[in-house]
Amino acid sequence: MFRLSQRGICESITGKNAIQSDNLRHSLLRICKRKYHTSWSRACCSSNADSPVISEDSRRQKQNVSEEREHNTVRKSGKSLNSGVKGRENTGSKTDNVSVRKLVRSGPQLSDFIRDAMNIQEDDITEVAVKEKTWSWRGSVPYINPKMLHGNQRKVYFQTYGCQMNVSDTEIAWSILQKSGYTRTSNVTDADVILLMTCAIREGAEDKVWSRLEFFKSLKKKRQMQRAGTVTIGILGCMAERLKQKIVERDKLVDVVCGPDAYRDLPHLLASSSSGHAAVNVQLSLEETYADIVPVRYDSNSPSAFVSIMRGCDNMCTYCIVPFTRGRERSRPMSSIVDEVRQLSDEGIKEVTLLGQNVNSYRDLSQDSSLGGINGNTLTKMSQGFCTVYKPRSGGRRFAELLEKVSEVNPEMRIRFTSPHPKDFPDEVLTLIQERPNICRQLHLPAQSGSDAMLQAMGRGYTRAAYIDLVHHIRGIVPDVALSSDFIAGFCGESEADHKDTVSLIRDVQYNFAFCFPYSMRQKTRAFHRLTDDVPADVKQRRHMELVAAFRTEAEKIHSSQIGSRQLVLVEGVSKRSDKDLAGRNEANTRVIFPKADLPSNRNTLELSPVERGDYITVQVISRTSQILRAVPLYHTTLQDFWKHQPPCYQQDERLLSL
Secondary structure: OEEEOOOOOEEEOOOOOOOOOHHHHHHHHHHHHHHOOHHHHHHHHOOOOOOOOOOHHHHHHHHHHHHHHHHHHHHHHOOOOOOOHHHHHHHHHHHHHHHHHHHHHOOOOHHHHHOOHHHOOHHHOOOEEEEOOEEEEOOOOOOOOHHHHOOOOOEEEEEEOOOHHHHHHHHHHHHHHHHOOOEEOOOHHHOOEEEEEEOOOOHHHHHHHHHHHHHHHHHHHHHHHOOOOOOEEEEEEHHHHHOHHHHHHOOOOOOEEEOOOOHHHHHHHHHHHOOOOOEEEOOOOOOOOOOOOOOOOOOOOOOEEEEEOEEOOOOOOOOOOHHHHOOOOEEOOHHHHHHHHHHHHHOOOOEEEEEOOOHHHOEEOOOOHHHOOOOOOOEOOOOOOOOOOOOOOEOOEEHHHHHHHHHHHOOOOEEEEEOOOOOOOOHHHHHHHHHOOOEOOEEEOOOEOOOHHHHHHHOOOOOHHHHHHHHHHHHHHOOOOEEEEEEEEOOOOOOHHHHHHHHHHHHHHOOOEEEEEEOOOOOOOHHHHHOOOOOOHHHHHHHHHHHHHHHHHHHHHHHHOOOOOEEEEEEEEEOOOOOOEEEEEOOOOOEEEEEOOOEEOOOOOOOEEOOOOOOEEEEEEEEEOOOEEEEEEEEEOOHHHHHHHOOOOOOOOHHHOOO
8 A cells, every 4th residue: 555645756655665666756747747737746746855846936926925914814813924034934834834734635635546557557647636625636656657467478477276167267367467468488497577376275285385385596696696687476366365464575486576456456566566575465355257368278279268256255155265366256247157158169178167256156247137137136046954144035047058059159069167165056947957058968067075073163054964865866867977076184173973974975975086185273263263273283184185086996996887978078198108109087087098099080081180189089998997098099070960869878898898
């Protein structure tokens, strides 16, 4: 925060770290002289030795005004005018101070100087009116030169930690910087700017960032010793918001701290940090969705892409930091999402994943019912037996409608979505998944625990029985659905009986995949303020490994049942372990490995063609582990053709079951 002093200098309110910028003062003076109230500009700069002095006529005019006021005052009080030169000088000085204060108060306020700072252009200011101590500004803030925000082809290196949402945020941040004149590098030693997109969901993720920052600090010192230019280090994302003060103060490791809702301010923050002071913006927003920013994809060769459809979370689970690092839920306009998906389709993308912290609670409020939205009196439909900490929401266009419109963009493009909450699975969504071949029959159902006591302590809003009923209901509508989940080991107060309930839930439901983590308490969460982290670390680790073992046992059973089946695979590229193999993913999002070979162009021809990244092919599964499937490739296909000739449930070849 800054204020405008009587000396016309932007100063830090803290006082100690006052920033007195001659460039800002001169820019302010130049604009004031050219377009604004001249007397105000004189008042702002009259105390500076290098500022233009007030003319002799103006000085005499002020002295006459002072003497007239003094004469009136003396006449009323009956005192002699001959009270001495010293008295007149004091009175005149006081009058000048009053005049200066009045002129400064009639000038622009703080809000005028921070408005539209990202799009500053002096020539955009077409009207400034000074009337009754109020200023009307049309255009951008006048005191920042847009050239100061230009990257001048500085090289930026990104490193991303955490979930798919952080990958999407990296693409948004890079899009903003690219438009501001920055270039990107994949070599950290060549970078002028190093930005880490961070995760705050667990302590382990933060420890990795701290370790990496020490390495970047050593690079920065080495660059300075070699006099090869400076390196700016920045922290972006959830960790930036959660630990903003600690990040700046800890050994001065970081120059820029930018929260999840402040990426638009990145060019300004990078420009500000060049003065040697840390630049911080972690302000959360109730409206920011970056709907108007087209992300620049991290891997332009990948056949898959992420599309963020909403931000924030309102569920307030007691263990979760997300509502405090990413703010309240807000959804992008449906039209902007469909347009982005259509653009990705035109670029050849074959799979899109819709992203959000609570993706299936999407609610577009940008259009009312008269423009195609749901009637304003319609309440949110929740899964049976589930509740929330907030009142039911009404109105808006919902996730089922968005999913339908996105799936219509290109029937040959796969659609996935993550991460949902189990409470937001109305039948409209499930029926649409079953009816549309290009919507993957794979759902993420985060359970977190199988114990009613733990679910209540976590504030999840459902019981074990309600969760199992939902699983049965989903499989009744989508019989061949693949399920994944999240589980926490060792939450506050978890007993051995609670842990065994979670293990039994994993065995009963039989997930294709599960993300299991030992509990890590986060500051600001309700658990931090109200519960006790009383499960020892070694017990957490043991329980964590038991959850992983249970999930892998059940996943291997599922994969064993698929041996001999024919599956549709989207080719992603060469396998990491062997350049003789290719890798891709099936509809359940399971990794499939198969030999590299030319294949028939379709099911009805012998003409061969090479297999490229982004191709759909039909494979037959021959072996498995708990994590991957191995298969033999059969032929090229399309998504619609595969499901036209293939039953929804996988068929097995009895001859291959022995493999």
